[in-house]
Amino acid sequence: xxxVAVVRFPGSNxxxxxxxxxxxxxxxxxxxxxxxxxxxxxDAVILPGGFSYGDYLRSGAIARFSPVMQAVQRHAADGGAVxxxxxxxxxxxxxxxxxxxxxxxxxxxxxxxxxxxTVERTDTPFTxxxxxxxxLRLPVAHGDGRFLAAAxxxxxxxxxxxxxxxxxxxxxxxxxxxxxxxxxxxxxGIRNAGGNVVGIMPHPERAADPVLGLADxxxxxxxxxxxxxxxxxxxxxxx
Amino acid sequence: MTYRVHVRxxxxxxxxxxxxxxxxxxLSALGFAEAGAVRIGRAIQLDLAATSRSDAEARARQxxxxxxxNPVTEDYLLEVEES
Numbered sequence: 542x543x544x545v546a547v548v549r550f551p552g553s554n555x556x557x558x559x560x561x562x563x564x565x566x567x568x569x570x571x572x573x574x575x576x577x578x579x580x581x582x583x584d585a586v587i588l589p590g591g592f593s594y595g596d597y598l599r600s601g602a603i604a605r606f607s608p609v610m611q612a613v614q615r616h617a618a619d620g621g622a623v624x625x626x627x628x629x630x631x632x633x634x635x636x637x638x639x640x641x642x643x644x645x646x647x648x649x650x651x652x653x654x655x656x657x658x659t660v661e662r663t664d665t666p667f668t669x670x671x672x673x674x675x676x677l678r679l680p681v682a683h684g685d686g687r688f689l690a691a692a693x694x695x696x697x698x699x700x701x702x703x704x705x706x707x708x709x710x711x712x713x714x715x716x717x718x719x720x721x722x723x724x725x726x727x728x729x730g731i732r733n734a735g736g737n738v739v740g741i742m743p744h745p746e747r748a749a750d751p752v753l754g755l756a757d758x759x760x761x762x763x764x765x766x767x768x769x770x771x772x773x774x775x776x777x778x779x780x
Numbered sequence: 781m782t783y784r785v786h787v788r789x790x791x792x793x794x795x796x797x798x799x800x801x802x803x804x805x806x807l808s809a810l811g812f813a814e815a816g817a818v819r820i821g822r823a824i825q826l827d828l829a830a831t832s833r834s835d836a837e838a839r840a841r842q843x844x845x846x847x848x849x850n851p852v853t854e855d856y857l858l859e860v861e862e863s
Contacts, residue, residue: 598847598848599850602847602850606847635850641852642850642852642853644795644853645798645799646798647796647798648798649798649799649802687796689795689852689853690852691852723796
């Protein structure tokens with residue numbers, strides 16, 4: 542059975558939803574406290590959303606120094622699957638497991654609504670059950686979601702095909718505005734060079750069951766449970 | 781010797797600073813139309829023990845590089861004084 546560690550920081554608030562979503566695909570999901578250093582043979586680690594350490598200094602900046610993050614760093618270095626959702630994405634950036642930074646939304650408002658995104662990579666442990674180009678409707682809920690990186694880093698992310706999710710630039714057929722935060726190149730999620738570490742701003746755990754009104758996020762968890770990333774078509778989608 | 785360190789962290793020039801823009805609009809609405817280029821940063825003050833001013837500054841610089849500022853988007857200014 543797949544062991545899934547959901548890391549709980551002081552201020553995490555999507556940990557229960559994430560546990561539940563992992564359990565519904567048959568995983569042995571459990572909470573690991575931020576002060577722990579043992580991930581208990583985790584196959585996958587999820588850093589859930591929330592406001593770790595009150596977002597003091599910068600979102601994710603303090604959580605990065607939690608004892609558990611050393612274990613997460615080792616897990617990632619060994620090729621283990623890591624998914625950061627929202628605040629978890631911010632923590633992965635601050636921990637330098639992913640490049641770039643998530644800045645205050647361009648419109649300054651906290652944005653909480655469904656958005657449409659396109660899946661661009663299926664060769665990650667969390668997106669193998671989707672198809673390249675598949676459009677998903679997922680909730681976002683963040684104040685600091687504007688992804689930004691140095692120009693050469695952005696070029697590298699595009700050249701290496703490391704954008705996993707992108708806000709749909711074309712609003713046709715969608716009642717929702719594209720790009721809720723002004724992120725560079727409409728980026729909603731990226732992966733590391735090895736493909737095993739993924740950070741996304743949308744919340745798949747809030748859209749993982751039909752009873753929630755949206756179920757497009759369930760694929761992140763079924764992909765994880767399948768345990769085998771599927772090969773992507775090499776072509777990077779044009780926007 | 782104890783030194784007091786003042787750190788000023790500012791969003792890097794050229795980056796969108798929506799908070800600064802919002803405050804600039806508010807100033808304009810209050811009749812301060814002459815105000816422009818408003819940018820919002822953060823001030824941090826701390827005391828540290830060090831053997832010399834240059835040692836204190838070197839340590840403070842490490843703190844900024846590792847935690848207090850994000851090198852991707854922020855620049856910082858340091859001032860060190862004996863306290």
